[in-house]
Amino acid sequence: MSQLMYTPIEDIPKIQGDVRSGFGSGKTKDIAFRKAQLLQLAYLIKDNQQRFRDALHADLGRPPTETDLFEIFVTLGEVRSAYDNVAKWAKTESAAFSLNWFAMSPAIRKEPKGVVLVISPFNYPIYLLLTPLVGAISAGCAAVLKPSEQAPATAALLTELLPRYLDPTVYRIVNGGIPETTKILELPWDHIMYTGNGRVARIIAAAAAKHLTPISTELGGKSPVVIDPKCDLKLAAKRIFWGKIANAGQICLSPDYVLVPRTFQDQFVAALKEVHDSFFPEGPRASDSFSRIVSEQHTRRLKKLLEDTQGTVVFGGEVDVEHKYVAPTVVRDVTERDSLMSEELFGPVLPIIPVEDVDEAIAIINRHDHPLALYVFSQDSKFKAKVFDNTQSGSAIANEVVIQAGAHGLPVGGVGPSGTGYYTGKYGFDMFTHHRATMDSQGWLDWVLGGRYPPYTAGSLSLLSKMLLPSFPARPKSLANAPGS
Numbered sequence: 398m399s400q401l402m403y404t405p406i407e408d409i410p411k412i413q414g415d416v417r418s419g420f421g422s423g424k425t426k427d428i429a430f431r432k433a434q435l436l437q438l439a440y441l442i443k444d445n446q447q448r449f450r451d452a453l454h455a456d457l458g459r460p461p462t463e464t465d466l467f468e469i470f471v472t473l474g475e476v477r478s479a480y481d482n483v484a485k486w487a488k489t490e491s492a493a494f495s496l497n498w499f500a501m502s503p504a505i506r507k508e509p510k511g512v513v514l515v516i517s518p519f520n521y522p523i524y525l526l527l528t529p530l531v532g533a534i535s536a537g538c539a540a541v542l543k544p545s546e547q548a549p550a551t552a553a554l555l556t557e558l559l560p561r562y563l564d565p566t567v568y569r570i571v572n573g574g575i576p577e578t579t580k581i582l583e584l585p586w587d588h589i590m591y592t593g594n595g596r597v598a599r600i601i602a603a604a605a606a607k608h609l610t611p612i613s614t615e616l617g618g619k620s621p622v623v624i625d626p627k628c629d630l631k632l633a634a635k636r637i638f639w640g641k642i643a644n645a646g647q648i649c650l651s652p653d654y655v656l657v658p659r660t661f662q663d664q665f666v667a668a669l670k671e672v673h674d675s676f677f678p679e680g681p682r683a684s685d686s687f688s689r690i691v692s693e694q695h696t697r698r699l700k701k702l703l704e705d706t707q708g709t710v711v712f713g714g715e716v717d718v719e720h721k722y723v724a725p726t727v728v729r730d731v732t733e734r735d736s737l738m739s740e741e742l743f744g745p746v747l748p749i750i751p752v753e754d755v756d757e758a759i760a761i762i763n764r765h766d767h768p769l770a771l772y773v774f775s776q777d778s779k780f781k782a783k784v785f786d787n788t789q790s791g792s793a794i795a796n797e798v799v800i801q802a803g804a805h806g807l808p809v810g811g812v813g814p815s816g817t818g819y820y821t822g823k824y825g826f827d828m829f830t831h832h833r834a835t836m837d838s839q840g841w842l843d844w845v846l847g848g849r850y851p852p853y854t855a856g857s858l859s860l861l862s863k864m865l866l867p868s869f870p871a872r873p874k875s876l877a878n879a880p881g882s
């Protein structure tokens with residue numbers, strides 16, 4: 398297995414300078430070049446699938462099925478979609494038709510922003526590094542990638558493979574921890590995409606502000622689940638519990654806590670226990686279908702949150718810091734002020750908060766930061782609409798969890814504290830694309846537009862008003878008492 402070597406800090410400005418020169422050559426703008434690089438990226442993943450599985454097993458004790466589902470398939474899907482659509486996405490687009498303007502051929506040129514920086518976290522180190530790269534390549538940008546040092550085997554493998562498959566004059570990896578990333582952030586970039594926690598996002602945003610660099614932040618938060626007692630209970634329990642134990646709960650979109658009607662809590666907890674026993678008949682510790690926590694530090698953090706909870710542990714609760722193991726755990730009768738509600742859990746611990754009704758569930762959600770995802774389990778469209786219409790979140794998903802990130806055509810992104818901007822598919826292309834307004838005005842148009850030149854006269858203004866001043870419908874009766882009426 399490759400060993401992770403940090404990039405010497407003094408090399409970082411040169412790497413950025415080299416990539417900037419590479420971008421300056423103009424080669425990344427060529428659609429054939431973009432497609433060739435995308436194809437190479439597909440083969441980088443396909444040729445090395447087993448090595449990626451092994452690396453993720455070393456980093457997170459991750460079962461290969463999960464690496465395939467959450468990283469390999471979905472990243473290859475992103476590459477395929479970009480490969481098929483890049484020519485269409487990159488085409489100059491005519492502006493919406495307007496009688497006044499069409500003669501000037503107004504259009505939008507899709508131009509690469511330039512040299513972009515991608516900083517990614519440990520939990521999906523392939524998908525969250527390479528999906529932004531797909532966006533950057535398809536947008537015609539050059540890119541420097543900073544993988545998470547907390548997933549060293551995967552970072553080392555990517556560092557070995559990237560220059561073998563992609564053009565190293567325009568796509569490079571820089572490795573390291575805080576000192577290296579701090580150096581990277583001193584440099585001017587044309588866009589920074591950061592995926593990770595909100596604390597570091599503030600550091601990134603402050604560094605970017607010095608150069609007025611635009612940023613996208615893909616963050617996390619506490620994604621709630623609202624349960625309607627009339628839901629399909631077995632299905633709800635199975636999907637929610639899977640979303641909590643996959644990658645040992647280290648998923649940005651993982652259900653963080655569940656809001657369940659007080660009278661339904663016993664049934665819901667019993668259903669979760671049944672699912673637990675069916676997923677792990679030999680117990681989760683012995684199972685090869687259950688990951689470990691990324692570090693001893695994060696395991697200790699989860700241990701402390703569990704020690705401090707005032708809720709009742711229904712099952713699980715076992716923590717072994719040395720082996721970075723946290724058992725799948727369900728805690729019932731949790732309150733809003735509990736330790737388990739103090740931060741994003743990012744582990745296989747599921748707190749259940751009993752509520753009187755859906756109104757109380759909505760009020761609790763709205764007292765917290767807008768989450769990355771909001772889940773509802775219900776067969777009743779009015780119930781679902783009530784929850785979605787009265788809350789805000791990155792995504793609003795009924796009767797499913799987590800897999801919305803893999804759904805073709807949907808953006809992935811947060812709102813407010815769960816992030817700014819969207820990636821995947823065309824959204825990834827747009828993130829790294831400058832929409833450059835262009836037009837070409839003919840001289841003869843001054844027959845009608847000549848009134849803009851001095852000396853200004855009442856007649857010229859009247860003509861300009863006729864062409865350019867928009868009219869509006871009369872105010873309806875319902876606005877009769879509105880200010881100014």
Ligand SMILES: NC(=O)c1ccc[n+]([C@@H]2O[C@H](COP(=O)([O-])OP(=O)(O)OC[C@H]3O[C@@H](n4cnc5c(N)ncnc54)[C@H](O)[C@@H]3O)[C@@H](O)[C@H]2O)c1
Pocket residue numbers: 516517518519520521525543544545546547573574575578579592593594595597600614615616617618648649650741743769809810811815816
């Ligand atoms: N919205 C999304 O798509 C998404 C996806 C995955 C994870 N997340 C969120 O990410 C978080 C987990 O990731 P994490 O942040 O713990 O991962 P992490 O510890 O791997 O850090 C992420 C990146 O930030 C860098 N970093 C850390 N400290 C830094 C500093 N002081 N200055 C500059 N860079 C620094 C790391 O080197 C790494 O590359 C969770 O909150 C999760 O919800 C969001």
Ligand SMILES: CC1=C(/C=C/C(C)=C/C=C/C(C)=C/C=C/C=C(C)/C=C/C=C(C)/C=C/C=C(\C)C=O)C(C)(C)CCC1
Pocket residue numbers: 466467468470471520521524647648649650799800801802803804809
């Ligand atoms: C096959 C036929 C049919 C049915 C097809 C169906 C229903 C296919 C369904 C496929 C599904 C549900 C696939 C799910 C994939 C999930 C993925 C890829 C999850 C990805 C999650 C990710 C990337 C998470 C990322 C995490 C992040 C960003 C944070 O940390 C019929 C029935 C239509 C008939 C014809 C044949």
